[in-house]
Amino acid sequence: xxxxxxxxxxxxxxxxxxxxxxxxxxxxxxxxxxxxxxxxxxxxxxxxxxxxxxxxxxxxxxxxxxxxxxxxxxxxxxxxxxxxxxxxxxxxxxxxxxxxxxxxxxxxxxxxxxxxxxxxxxxxxxxxxxxxxxxxxxxxxxxxxxxxxxxxxxxxxxxxxxxxxxxxxxxxxxxxxxxxxxxxxxxxxxxxxxxxxxxxxxxxxxxxxxxxxxxxxxxxxxxxxxxxxxxxxxxxxxxxxxxxxxxxxxxxxxxxxxxxxx
Numbered sequence: 001x002x003x004x005x006x007x008x009x010x011x012x013x014x015x016x017x018x019x020x021x022x023x024x025x026x027x028x029x030x031x032x033x034x035x036x037x038x039x040x041x042x043x044x045x046x047x048x049x050x051x052x053x054x055x056x057x058x059x060x061x062x063x064x065x066x067x068x069x070x071x072x073x074x075x076x077x078x079x080x081x082x083x084x085x086x087x088x089x090x091x092x093x094x095x096x097x098x099x100x101x102x103x104x105x106x107x108x109x110x111x112x113x114x115x116x117x118x119x120x121x122x123x124x125x126x127x128x129x130x131x132x133x134x135x136x137x138x139x140x141x142x143x144x145x146x147x148x149x150x151x152x153x154x155x156x157x158x159x160x161x162x163x164x165x166x167x168x169x170x171x172x173x174x175x176x177x178x179x180x181x182x183x184x185x186x187x188x189x190x191x192x193x194x195x196x197x198x199x200x201x202x203x204x205x206x207x208x209x210x211x212x213x214x215x216x217x218x219x220x221x222x223x224x225x226x227x228x229x230x231x232x233x234x235x236x237x238x239x240x241x242x243x244x245x246x247x248x249x250x251x252x253x254x255x256x257x258x259x260x261x262x
Contacts, residue, residue: 017057017077020070024078024147034139038113042106042136043143046085049101055080058211059218062236068222072154076164076221079148080214083168086140087176087210093133094184107133145169156221163226164217172213179205200245203252208244215240 025047034040056077063073091097092105099105104112111129114120120128148168152161182202186194219233220226227234 013061014052014054014057017060017070018051018053020060021053021056021074021077021081024074025081030143038110038117038132039135039139041113042089042110042132043139045103045106045109045136046088046100047081049103051101053077053081055084055211055214058240059214062215062218062240063222064218065236066219066222066232068218069155070218072151072156073218073221075147075150075154076156076217077214079144079168080210080217082140082144082147083172084210086137086144087180089133089137089140091180093130094180105133106136151221157224160220160224160226164220167213167217167226172209175205175209179203179207179209203248204241204245207248208241211244211247212237212241 026044031040031044034043059077059080060070060073063070088100089106092100093107097105098108103109107126107129109129110132111125113132114125114128115122118128145165145168148165149161151164152158179202182198183206186198186202216227216233216237219230219236223230223233225233227237
């Protein structure tokens with residue numbers, strides 16, 4: 001198979017996974033549980049925008065790769081996308097970014113809602129936008145936990161589900177936030193004090209560990225064992241982590257020299 005055909009086949013698989021997971025992410029009853037309206041709109045804002053759903057696809061394809069039923073893994077796939085989304089919302093606040101996926105970031109949009117609905121002055125509106133984004137990210141993280149726990153209703157053994165939830169909230173959460181904190185600190189340090197190894201570690205923690213978690217979770221659901229219990233599950237995690245590092249390197253390079261329209 002040629003390179004172009006392999007790429008087209010991979011994209012088709014990612015799109016197929018997206019179509020399966022989106023109904024879970026955009027289910028109206030789940031949205032209706034979040035109030036008031038500004039918070040609800042903030043929580044679903046990024047989920048409603050076009051996205052590849054790469055992390056859910058990685059989880060589902062890893063499950064299939066080890067002979068599992070990807071339908072059992074659907075709630076976990078939605079959970080990793082929700083986890084990814086709250087990190088984006090908070091990261092946009094930290095970076096003061098105004099645009100995400102071609103539209104205003106959550107904190108920027110919420111500031112506009114404050115000006116429109118409450119006639120807030122610019123400084124008060126900016127503070128409101130930041131506060132809404134922080135709260136929206138908190139809701140999304142809680143939703144991610146609940147979604148992962150619901151795998152038990154899909155036939156995944158409860159002890160395995162609990163172990164995966166523990167890994168989400170300790171191994172993944174701690175390491176990803178460590179990477180974000182390093183990124184913040186690096187911006188205040190002299191450039192010559194930061195080594196290539198420092199940068200690669202930070203990028204792996206910011207991006208690679210979530211892809212690693214997605215792959216190992218899919219593999220664990222397939223075979224009923226965690227990465228420290230199964231060599232194949234661990235191998236999927238290593239592969240996905242390196243893919244995440246490569247992606248982040250490319251993304252950062254494009255951020256410096258890329259043409260946004262292209």
